[in-house]
Amino acid sequence: MRLVVGTNFDDKLIDELKKYPVRYIFGSKTKTLTGHGRASFVLPQVDEERLKEHIQIAHDAGIKFLYTMNTATLNGKEYSQKFLESLKKEIDSLVNLGVDGFIVAMPFLVHFIKNEYPDVEISISSFSRVYNIREFEEYVNMGADTIILHEDDNRNFSLLSSLSKYRNKVDIELILNNSCLWGCPYRRTHDIISSVTSQSDSEVNVWFEYPILFCATDVRNDLANIIRMRWIRPEDLRHYEELGIDRFKIASRNKKTDWIIRAVKAYSQGRYEGNLLDIVSYPQGRAVPAVMKKINGPKDYDVLTQVYVDNTKFPPNWLSYFKYNSCETRSCEECRYCDIIAEKVITVQGKPLSEISLPKIKPPIELIPRFSKDASNEGNKDH
Structure with missing residues (x-):
């Protein structure tokens, strides 16, 4: 097992990570020239000096550092010679700081x-949304060292089995603990908002990514969506290791050190006895209720804070179902396998799902302007 862990730039984190099979940490400065895969307002403040210090501490612990430059868009700046010159300087500086890859x-x-650094490691981000073998091959031919697959690939065992033949050419990496919706229609928008808000010259001045509100609405309306998410349980890693996949990413750049260590320990040991949501990202139940409270919004999402996914109650071979059934070609409403699992493992305030009946709601899109940091200033001007 090789773990790739998002860092929160707490040096104490690295002291703990040394105890586990962590080969890489990844992160970036808070706002960057290109932007990256996390909105800057959810990340710690990191400047060049802090980055340099943290990289050195990681290296001293035998852990490599990957720099996230995984923006989904450069907003057309590729056409600017001035930008290209700045980009080269940025990459030169990062390599000189000790970055092992991007x-x-x-x-x-x-x-x-x-072109500039042929020997520097390149990992293809999940933001590339590699979803089929042709896309995978394209990145192999570009010279990628590692390809982080789209989260939606995690239960597509037919695809994973086909990709295993490329293991002598490129590393395959799977994300363990994201809680994105299966087949999420909001993902592209979310990728772009995260990218734009993390760019140093961005004029988008917000404090919350509204696609998460849409996502939380879908989860609130059907709690079985939690099971449909493509997280991987610690106990189920064996299914992937049997295919020769042993490189796994833990998403955690915006988490506290204790949270990160809990997740790393669980996946390293291959077991977790507790609420599965304690080791997956789950902004639907953590961020959204808090955001609604902050802006005096609806309380409809509070129920998501009461959800318990008992990781000990999953049937031992529950994941094997996906080896013989194609989620890509079959409707969830027709299949309902995840609904059956949800009934076994999910409770809300101690009650089984069969006793939970929630009226359907729509995302309150009229609240989106209130997520702007400029909203209060605009309100003051009106008065």
Whole structure:
């Protein structure tokens, strides 16, 4: 097992990570020239000096550092010679600071970095949304060292089995603990908002990513969506290791150190006895209720804070179902396998799902302007 862990730039985190099979940590400065895969307002403040210190501490612990440059868009700045010159200086500076590799999502950045530094490791971000073997091959041919698959691939065992033949050419990495919706229609928008709000010249001045509100609405309306998410339980890693996949990512850049260590320990040991939501990202139940409270919004999402997914109650071979059934070609409403599992493992305030009946709601899109940091200033001007 090789773990790739998002860092919160707490040096104490690295002291703990040394105890586990962590080979890489990843992160970036808070706002960057290109932008990256996390909105800047959910991350710690990291400047060049802090980055340099943290990289050195990681290296002293035998852990490599990957720099996230995984923006989903450069907003057309690729056409600017001035931007390209700034980009080269940025990459030169990061390599000199000791960065071991880059996580990128855009083919342009793959080529740009490889042209300048052919021996630097390049990981293809999940923001590239590699979803089939042809896309995978394209990135292999570009010279990628690692390809982080789309989260939706995690239960597509037919695809994973087909990709295993490339293991002598490229590393395959799976994300363990994201709680994105299966087949999420909001993902592209979310990727772009995260990217734009993390760019140093961005004029988008917000404090919350509204696609998470849409996502939380879907989860609130059907709690079986939690089971449909493509997280991987610690106990189920064996299914992937049997295919020769042993490199796994823990998403945690915006988490506290204790939270990160809990997740790393669980996956390293291959077991977790407790609420599965304690080791997956789950912003639907953590961020959204808090945001609604902050803006005096509806209390409809409070129920998501009361959800308990008992990780000990999953049937031992529950994941094997996905080896013989195609979620890509079969409707969830027709299949209902995840609904059956949800009934076994999910409770709300101690009550089984069969006793929970919630009226359907729509996302309160009229609240979106209130997520702007400029909203209060605009309100003051009106008065």
